[in-house]
Amino acid sequence: MDFARLWLGLLLPLVAALDFSYHHQEEMETFLKNVAQNYSSVTHLHCVGKSVKGRNLWVLVVGRSPREHRIGIPEFKYVANMHGDETVGRELLLHLIDYLVTNDGKDFEITRLINSTRIHIMPSMNPDGFEAVKKPDCFNTNGRENNNFYDLNRNFPDGFEFNNESRQPETVAVMEWLKTETFVLSANLHGGALVASYPFDNGVSATGKVHSRSVTPDDDVFQYLANSYASKNVNMKKGDHCKNKMNFRNGIVNGYEWYPLKGGMQDYNYIWAQCFEITLELSCCKYPREEKLPLFWDSNKASLIEYIKQVHLGIKGQVFDQKGNPLPNVIVEVQDRKHVCPYKTNKFGEYYLLLLPGSYTLNVTVPGQEPYLTKVIIPKKSQDFSALKKDIVFPLRGHLDSSLLSNPSCPMIPLYSILPNHSAATKPSLFLFLVTLFHILFK
Incomplete structure (x- = not known):
């Protein structure tokens, strides 16, 4: 049967x-x-x-x-x-x-x-x-x-x-x-x-x-x-x-x-x-x-x-302390494209950044610590069905107060209007400039 x-x-x-x-x-x-x-x-x-x-x-x-x-x-x-x-x-x-x-x-x-x-x-x-x-x-x-x-x-x-x-x-x-x-x-x-x-x-x-x-x-x-x-x-x-x-x-x-x-x-x-x-x-x-x-x-x-x-696309990984513990709510962003509401690691210490092939500097920020900068190169030929994997061990200086890694939500207010000089948001990309120039020259 x-x-x-x-x-x-x-x-x-x-x-x-x-x-x-x-x-x-x-x-x-x-x-x-x-x-x-x-x-x-x-x-x-x-x-x-x-x-x-x-x-x-x-x-x-x-x-x-x-x-x-x-x-x-x-x-x-x-x-x-x-x-x-x-x-x-x-x-x-x-x-x-x-x-x-x-x-x-x-x-x-x-x-x-x-x-x-x-x-x-x-x-x-x-x-x-x-x-x-x-x-x-x-x-x-x-x-x-x-x-x-x-x-x-x-x-x-x-x-x-x-x-x-x-x-x-x-x-x-x-x-x-x-x-x-x-x-x-x-x-x-x-x-x-x-x-x-x-x-x-x-x-x-x-x-x-x-x-x-x-x-x-x-x-x-x-x-x-x-x-x-x-x-x-x-x-x-x-x-x-x-x-x-x-x-x-x-x-x-x-x-x-x-x-x-x-x-x-x-x-x-x-x-x-x-x-x-x-x-x-x-x-x-x-x-x-x-x-x-x-x-x-x-x-x-x-x-x-x-x-x-x-x-x-881009890059992914986890942020750890020197003992191998994942660090949640750590800011991980490309140095010249910070978000008005910072992008942070999740509860597993993971980050995901969608980026095109190129060279970037990651700025990893833990409250009360000096920012940690690290360079990454995302190859033109990306890995099949996987972003470039890069785990980061954050070089802690002194004792880390775990309360600093709490996750206060970004306020639900018009953030861009109160931060009119937020530099990362004010710069149109080189890609956009080149596309615009191409259209002007060849339309």
Whole structure:
């Protein structure tokens, strides 16, 4: 009998093939629960909060250690459908889940990705908005906001000006979720245009606002990240696929340059959660007809996989004391690109810095100690599915008061407006300068 069941299991797929249609909450939950049950060794399904109407905000984790973080394995996330009427991303993430679990052990690239990465996928941040759409339409639908009529992508704390919007349960759930993991890279899936947009979405003079853009200290990395997605999407990289929209060179744009917004999720991720996030606009039409969904999957599958790989850019490691104990909450940043909210090691003493190939000086700072500087060279040919690994033994001088390594949270205030001369944020990257010069000379 057991032998017969084994053969039957080999002959039948573990989960019925996911169809190309719009999956409402109950259907989505059924699919996610089936995946979690049938692929339990590489998946973990959990709820990070509830919507205004009490719907679960589901996250499915895919990885070799899906239930807990492993040292050296970076955390990646995709979030979709925060605007309830922007629906393509929701379905793409369900198909991405299906593609990952069904190709594990069969496709070399996917298997290595799952071996080396912990991938968190939230198909819908705004299930109430999705369910509120009664007459799907490309541009004029209800359901964008949550059930309290708040735009969730205007609802986060802002680094540049006070955002007094009442914090919504979906927003709070994501903010609390970000505290539970050391997320390194993320993307937020939207619709209504076709472009990869990167931070900042808001700005001050110090970040380039006077030049109609707002750049981060990691502008070179963000442009690379946006290009890594757009370059694999034939229509996105054209830059003008949505004829009634702005022409985006190579399919990417600085968020502020496109249009400024206050309280966006990507800026919040970068400033307060140490997570590089971009916004992916995936369809000219916000809520296209179901028969178009296979085309969107074909256009975005390679991009979705390629972008996950970028979590392995740069450098990673742990910071230890001279006795080999990991040091949490130690600031580890590149000397000339400090963040307004310093990037720190996690409870395991780990740090992850997304950087392009080149030579850098790391500044490691422990309160009450002299900063420790160390040079690193990230080779042009990066290691497959792994950032350059560099552990650091911090040369402590005298006794270290462990209370200094507590983790006071960065204040939820407009940090850039109170630090207008924050030098690392004021310098547009050489990469940006060269790109601009190229455009001037050859346009």
